[in-house]
Amino acid sequence: MSRPVFAQRVSRFGTTVFSEFSALAAKHGAVNLGQGFPDFDGPDAVKEAAQRAIRDGVNQYAMGMGAKDLRLAIAEHSQRFYGQQVDPDSMVTVTSGATEAIFDVLLGLVDPGDEVVAFEPFYDSYDANITFIGATARYVPLRPPDATHAEWWFDRDEVRAAFGPRTRLLILNSPHNPTGKVFTREELEFLGGLCAEFDVKVLSDEVYEHIVFAPARHLRPATLPGLAERTVTVSSGGKTFSLTGWKVGWIIAPPPLRDAVQRAHQFVTFATASPLQAAMAAALRLPDAYYAELAAMYAAKRERLLGGLRDAGLTAFAPQGSYFILADIAKYGFPDDIAFCRHLVSEVGVAAIPPSVFYGPEHRHLGQKLARFAFCKTDAVLDEAVRRLRAKLAPSR
Ligand SMILES: Cc1ncc(COP(=O)(O)O)c(C=O)c1O
Structure with a gap:
């Protein structure tokens, strides 16, 4: 009799949405606002x-x-x-x-x-x-x-x-x-x-x-x-x-x-x-100036992406901190956030993360109405994402 390969404690974990959407982003040449890491490096003095x-x-x-x-x-x-x-x-x-x-x-x-x-x-x-x-x-x-x-x-x-x-x-x-x-x-x-x-x-x-x-x-x-x-x-x-x-x-x-x-x-x-x-x-x-500049840089990026998402018709909530923006996607008529994000990456060319995976089963429906966009990206990347969203995200289906 063969034993299961996976121990019970990992058996319910599949591939993370981050891996799935990064792979989809690469496949479709999408602008990746999914994963939460900067596409620029930290201070030279620290690297040195x-x-x-x-x-x-x-x-x-x-x-x-x-x-x-x-x-x-x-x-x-x-x-x-x-x-x-x-x-x-x-x-x-x-x-x-x-x-x-x-x-x-x-x-x-x-x-x-x-x-x-x-x-x-x-x-x-x-x-x-x-x-x-x-x-x-x-x-x-x-x-x-x-x-x-x-x-x-x-x-x-x-x-x-x-x-x-x-x-x-x-x-x-x-x-x-x-x-x-x-x-x-x-x-x-x-x-x-x-x-x-x-x-x-x-x-x-x-x-x-x-x-x-x-x-x-x-x-x-x-x-x-x-x-x-x-x-x-x-x-x-x-x-x-x-x-x-x-x-x-x-x-x-x-x-x-x-x-x-x-x-x-x-x-x-x-x-x-x-x-x-x-x-x-x-x-x-x-x-202190380093820390103040970091916050100011992200404040500007927040405005850039928030304004862009709203111009594209999304109902985006302004974050008070972090480098993420959640948007309400209910009006687009997709069955859930995963379907919306798959559409976004393949048809619009922008990768976002479906947040329902950040909820337990009882409240998962709350996350199914949302999409997460990261703004820890260079301005050119943010602008290109917004350009695609404005051009291709239809107001509703
Ligand atoms: C809320 C939160 N906690 C912890 C981490 C992990 O931090 P680290 O990269 O230092 O392990 C992250 C990374 O995205 C995060 O968003």
Whole structure:
């Protein structure tokens, strides 16, 4: 008798939509606004710092918790932007991207059979990682702006109902992929209150922390009273420094939580690429002007794509942060977002991502009315996408 090849924990995962739509984009010569990585590189000084580190012999295993200088730079950055005091020795672990950090947090803090609360649409690795560790996800949908809500919002009763005696972790992501929502102080305080009531820890995924558009302001949950002692902050340099391929991330947490995550990390990757850690320390120390210019560049790109999508007839929601725009596609009359995105890539020549894959089965229908466009692309690429949409996206079928 032959055994199944796939272990149960991976058996339900097929090819990701990112692979499917990137392949379709290549096949149809489409402009790819699907995958969320920049089509331009990060600062030369940072790339040179990596080359220098390799030349200077920074090529063997780094300390498991992360190179001392990078942990120092992470602490300095936390103080500079959030007034958060971070002890680099007891509160930081460097990981291979935020992706590893998320997995380590779940491994270190959540047991099989526990429940994890998160918002939909979610970043897809949350759902997969919750499956890997044998926990159960309890999802609460974010709702689009409407007559009474200027921004994406959540129903407080729905969130409260998702919490229970088995809840172990709340996953927050602000600025949020893919809605672009930046959670307000009031929202975070409400969520913090629930976490205190149910004794729940928080994973705060802040990889878009520097891509925020005024008047929105990124608030680090770990700096709010009541959240500081229960929050593991996760971030990485991929988005902030346009170096997504480097996969250098980190967690910041109070010592007991850091230790739990570190225990997992030591047996997941043990350590992260040494020369890239050296260069990431240089990146985090770039002057304030770098960070301001990054936000200004993305603010301009947001306007460019938002205006273009709206000119093409799409009902596009303005993001407060991140480099994604969600658009409502219901009026085009396709059965769902996947059919719409397949049409878009093959007939219009623009690749977008169907967001229904970022929802659990119960609320998947909410994502079937949406499409996600990334604006982390050069202006010429954004303009060409808009030109094609205006020329070929018929108002309805
Ligand atoms: C919300 C969110 N979290 C985490 C990640 C992964 O970050 P990294 O590339 O540092 O692993 C991404 C990447 O797209 C993301 O959008």
